[in-house]
Every structure is written in C-alpha cells, then in structure tokens.
Amino acid sequence: MTFSNSLLRQLAFINGKWQAANSGATYAINNPATGEHIADVPDMGATETQLAIEAAERALPAWRALAAKTRSQILKRWFDLIMANQEDLAQLMTAEQGKPLAESRGEVAYGASFIEWFAEEGKRAYGDVIPGPTPDRRLIALKQPIGVTVAITPWNFPIAMITRKVAPALAVGCTSVVKPAGVTPLCALALAELGKQAGLPDGVLNIITSAHASVVGEVLTQSPIVRKLSFTGSTPVGKKLMAACADTVKRVSLELGGNAPFIVLEDADLDAAVVGALASKYRNAGQTCVCANRFLVHEKIYDAFAEKLQAAVAKLVVGNGADEGTTIGPLINAAAVDKVERLVNESIAAGAHVAMGGARHALGGSFYQPTVLLNVSNDMPIAQQESFGPVAPLIRIRDADHAVALANDTSAGLAAYLYGRNLQQLWSVAERLEYGMVGINEGIISNEMAPFGGVKESGLGREGSKYGIDEYLETQYLCLGGMSDR
Numbered sequence: 001m002t003f004s005n006s007l008l009r010q011l012a013f014i015n016g017k018w019q020a021a022n023s024g025a026t027y028a029i030n031n032p033a034t035g036e037h038i039a040d041v042p043d044m045g046a047t048e049t050q051l052a053i054e055a056a057e058r059a060l061p062a063w064r065a066l067a068a069k070t071r072s073q074i075l076k077r078w079f080d081l082i083m084a085n086q087e088d089l090a091q092l093m094t095a096e097q098g099k100p101l102a103e104s105r106g107e108v109a110y111g112a113s114f115i116e117w118f119a120e121e122g123k124r125a126y127g128d129v130i131p132g133p134t135p136d137r138r139l140i141a142l143k144q145p146i147g148v149t150v151a152i153t154p155w156n157f158p159i160a161m162i163t164r165k166v167a168p169a170l171a172v173g174c175t176s177v178v179k180p181a182g183v184t185p186l187c188a189l190a191l192a193e194l195g196k197q198a199g200l201p202d203g204v205l206n207i208i209t210s211a212h213a214s215v216v217g218e219v220l221t222q223s224p225i226v227r228k229l230s231f232t233g234s235t236p237v238g239k240k241l242m243a244a245c246a247d248t249v250k251r252v253s254l255e256l257g258g259n260a261p262f263i264v265l266e267d268a269d270l271d272a273a274v275v276g277a278l279a280s281k282y283r284n285a286g287q288t289c290v291c292a293n294r295f296l297v298h299e300k301i302y303d304a305f306a307e308k309l310q311a312a313v314a315k316l317v318v319g320n321g322a323d324e325g326t327t328i329g330p331l332i333n334a335a336a337v338d339k340v341e342r343l344v345n346e347s348i349a350a351g352a353h354v355a356m357g358g359a360r361h362a363l364g365g366s367f368y369q370p371t372v373l374l375n376v377s378n379d380m381p382i383a384q385q386e387s388f389g390p391v392a393p394l395i396r397i398r399d400a401d402h403a404v405a406l407a408n409d410t411s412a413g414l415a416a417y418l419y420g421r422n423l424q425q426l427w428s429v430a431e432r433l434e435y436g437m438v439g440i441n442e443g444i445i446s447n448e449m450a451p452f453g454g455v456k457e458s459g460l461g462r463e464g465s466k467y468g469i470d471e472y473l474e475t476q477y478l479c480l481g482g483m484s485d486r
C-alpha cells in the first residue's frame with residue numbers, strides 16, 4: 001500500500017476511541033480510478049453497532065445540557081479544522097471516491113459550510129409562547145433535541161452528506177451514529193478525527209465502518225434508543241429503512257433518487273443553458289441525485305442546443321481525478337458502468353441516436369465516455385430511470401405545457417431545471433413542476449442556506465437552511481396553570 005495522507009484513519013470511531021471490529025475483520029478500500037488498494041477498515045457488525053448506539057445514548061445528557069453557544073463554539077472549531085485541512089481531505093476524497101480534485105476541494109468547503117451554518121442556527125432553536133384559552137394559563141412550545149440520531153450516507157458525497165445530517169443534529173444537542181457508504185469510509189473517519197481535535201466529547205459522534213450494511217442497518221433501525229434516522233441513497237433502500245423504522249416509530253428523513261428534467265424553453269439563452277447543463281449533468285460524472293437526468297428541449301431550438309452542448313461536452317477531460325486537468329473521473333464501480341451501459345444500449349435499441357460517446361471509455365475500468373443522445377423519447381429507459389452517469393439524453397418538446405407533462409411523468413420529484421427568459425412563464429412552469437427544488441436559469445442549486453429535499457418518492461424532509469434544523473427537534477408543549485392571582 002503506497003497511499004498516505006495525514007488524515008488516513010483505518011479504525012472505526014466509537015465513544016471517542018479508535019476501534020477495530022471485535023472479530024478483527026477488515027475490508028479493503030480501493031481507488032476507483034486506479035484499482036489501487038488504499039486502506040483497510042474494520043468490518044463491524046451488530047455488536048459494535050449496539051456499542052456505538054449506547055455510547056451516543058450515554059453522551060446525550062451532558063451534550064444536550066450544554067449551552068447552545070458552547071456547542072456552537074465546538075462546531076465552529078470543527079469547521080475551521082476542516083477548512084485548514086481542505087487539501088488533505090480533498091486528496092482522500094478523490095482517492096476513495098474518484099471525483100476530480102477540484103470537485104473534492106469544493107465538496108470539502110460545501111460539507112464544512114453545513115457545520116458553520118448549523119453552528120449558528122443551533123443558537124436559534126426558538127420556541128413560542130402561545131396565548132392561552134383562559135387568563136390563568138401560559139402555553140409554551142419548547143424545542144427539544146430529538147435524542148440519539150443515525151445517519152446512513154452514500155458514496156457520492158463522502159463528506160457533505162454526513163455534515164448535512166450531523167451538523168444540525170449536534171448543534172441542537174442530539175448525538176449521532178454514522179454509517180458511511182461501505183466504499184467511502186475514509187472521509188468519514190477523517191471528519192471524526194477533526195471533530196475529536198475540535199473538542200467533541202466522547203460518544204457525541206460515532207462512525208461505524210462495515211461491509212455488511214444490512215446487518216448494521218437492522219440494529220440501527222430496530223434500536224429503541226435511536227429516535228431519528230436520516231438517510232441519503234437509493235429509493236429501494238430508503239423504502240426498506242423507512243419500513244424498518246416503523247416498529248419503533250422513529251422520525252425519518254429521506255433523500256432518495258431523482259429523475260431531474262432540464263427544461264430548455266424556446267426563448268432560453270442557449271449559451272447559459274449549456275453552462276448550466278454541463279454543471280448539472282456532468283458534475284461528479286453524473287453521480288448526484290440532483291444531476292439532470294433528461295433534457296426537455298423546445299423543438300425550435302433543439303438542434304442549436306444539441307450542437308452547443310456537444311461542443312462543450314467535447315472539452316471534458318476524462319481521467320484519474322488526481323491528475324491536473326481531469327474534469328470527469330471514473331464511475332464508482334463496475335456495477336455503475338454496467339447500469340449506464342445497459343440504459344444507453346436499451347435506449348439506442350429503442351431508437352435513440354448517439355451524438356457523442358455512448359460507450360465505455362478507452363481507459364477501461366469504470367470510466368464511461370461523456371455522452372449525448374439525440375432523438376430520445378420520455379419512455380426510453382435512459383429517461384425513465386436515474387442513470388447516475390455522464391449521459392445527456394435530449395427529448396423534443398412542443399411547448400411549456402408539454403414539458404411540464406413529461407417532467408411530472410415520474411415517481412421521483414427531487415430537482416428540476418428550467419431555462420427561459422419570460423419571467424411569468426418561468427414562474428408558472430416552476431410552480432407546476434412536482435419537484436422539491438427548481439433551478440431557474442441556474443444549474444447548481446445546492447448550498448447550505450437552501451432547503452434541499454424532494455417530494456413524491458424522492459424523499460421526506462429538508463436538509464440545510466433554517467428548515468433543516470427542524471428535522472432534529474421535537475416540539476414539547478408546556479401548559480403552565482395557576483397564574484390567576486396576578
């Protein structure tokens with residue numbers, strides 16, 4: 001193993017201590033660009049998961065009793081340490097996940113921003129004093145931390161998906177157990193190291209590493225100690241976890257799959273739309289749940305948009321994310337390439353035309369060519385399923401109503417994008433889109449200030465923003481009587 005990094009940790013983190021699996025078992029973490037073996041981490045199971053939950057439970061009373069400002073100061077130190085280590089974290093992320101270094105640096109800052117944001121918001125978990133029904137009573141709505149929380153996170157954003165869940169939890173006085181994706185635990189462990197340096201007390205943040213997600217997941221979802229689960233990942237797994245949480249009636253937040261339409265209306269600024277399309281579609285090689293999944297382009301500007309998009313896509317550089325100049329890294333693994341290949345081939349068989357790419361990349365491994373498909377219809381597999389790959393399928397639309405009908409013809413409802421110039425039309429189309437988030441003349445919509453989340457089968461709850469903190473708070477009602485002698 002030749003990989004080295006100041007933040008490389010190869011043990012899990014429970015109750016403030018670095019821990020091996022009870023059995024001593026480990027599993028390998030490999031670089032998806034090179035196949036290089038970069039680390040081994042503990043393959044933990046039910047017993048260690050239970051220990052992590054109990055550590056979070058023990059840490060809860062003291063942590064929630066701290067002044068919000070004290071928790072905020074610790075979180076601010078954590079934020080500062082993450083930013084001070086931005087480069088090492090980015091190197092670690094590119095090594096385990098594959099995204100280009102520039103994107104990894106961006107994700108470190110994006111991930112850290114949730115800690116900074118919620119360090120502030122945690123101080124503002126205001127309740128209410130409510131006018132009572134009679135003069136002798138005072139009605140008070142208190143905001144209380146929900147308790148022990150769990151975050152199950154995906155591999156596509158190894159830092160930001162953790163901080164977006166953990167930061168609001170910790171800020172309001174909850175404690176947390178995190179199960180990062182099996183293939184990207186190293187960033188999670190690095191975050192824990194920096195959290196420890198920042199002064200997070202033992203047990204407030206725990207990281208379980210495991211190659212047996214369903215075993216860990218069962219303990220996390222069945223535990224009566226855990227009061228809240230927040231999950232980002234695939235829709236089928238999200239549904240399973242939601243069902244599993246029913247037994248103990250946990251609060252659940254879900255960020256699941258999308259099928260984002262990218263609508264280009266007749267009057268759109270095509271150059272701006274191409275810039276937005278590139279950012280939205282090809283970020284992280286197409287592996288985000290908010291990536292444009294299908295382009296709904298007005299028939300009058302379809303050819304012009306397609307031409308401009310192809311010219312821009314031709315400039316993308318596929319390669320190892322660690323190499324200078326790479327703009328598209330590998331997909332996460334062989335199964336991801338198989339899925340993209342299948343969706344593209346089935347769509348070609350159904351009549352789609354390959355304008356660019358359309359196949360695996362000559363680099364081999366899990367690299368796939370940036371692809372543009374023309375003459376696509378909304379019923380083709382590439383438009384019906386989330387591709388999670390660098391493929392832009394272009395569908396012709398007749399008008400805005402047609403675009404809305406096609407856009408809403410899916411069980412998903414996470415992000416949508418809309419390009420045009422007529423503000424009244426943009427507003428009216430946006431309101432008719434059954435999506436939790438709509439980018440209007442904008443291809444990148446995520447930031448810590450905005451409420452991120454979906455409708456329909458794309459999920460429940462919102463992350464980031466002033467709304468994200470509510471997911472970790474219970475409203476407790478106090479009714480104070482006996483006030484009549486005033």
Ligand SMILES: NC(=O)C1=CN([C@@H]2O[C@H](COP(=O)(O)OP(=O)(O)OC[C@H]3O[C@@H](n4cnc5c(N)ncnc54)[C@H](OP(=O)(O)O)[C@@H]3O)[C@@H](O)[C@H]2O)C=CC1
Binds near residue numbers: 212217233235
């Ligand atoms: N909405 C989004 O942001 C994401 C969507 N996806 C979609 O899902 C597809 C498959 O990706 P994949 O990584 O398999 O997504 P999963 O939903 O399987 O993984 C997300 C997280 O859930 C964990 N997990 C999986 N099964 C269970 C279980 N039974 N109990 C508890 N935790 C579990 C995973 O662990 P482990 O990694 O160890 O299996 C990981 O930490 C992608 O191609 C994409 O379409 C994927 C990632 C993110």
Ligand SMILES: O=C(O)CCCC(=O)O
Binds near residue numbers: 160161233287289290
């Ligand atoms: O793909 C995801 O899992 C959501 C993260 C994307 C973002 O925050 O923009």
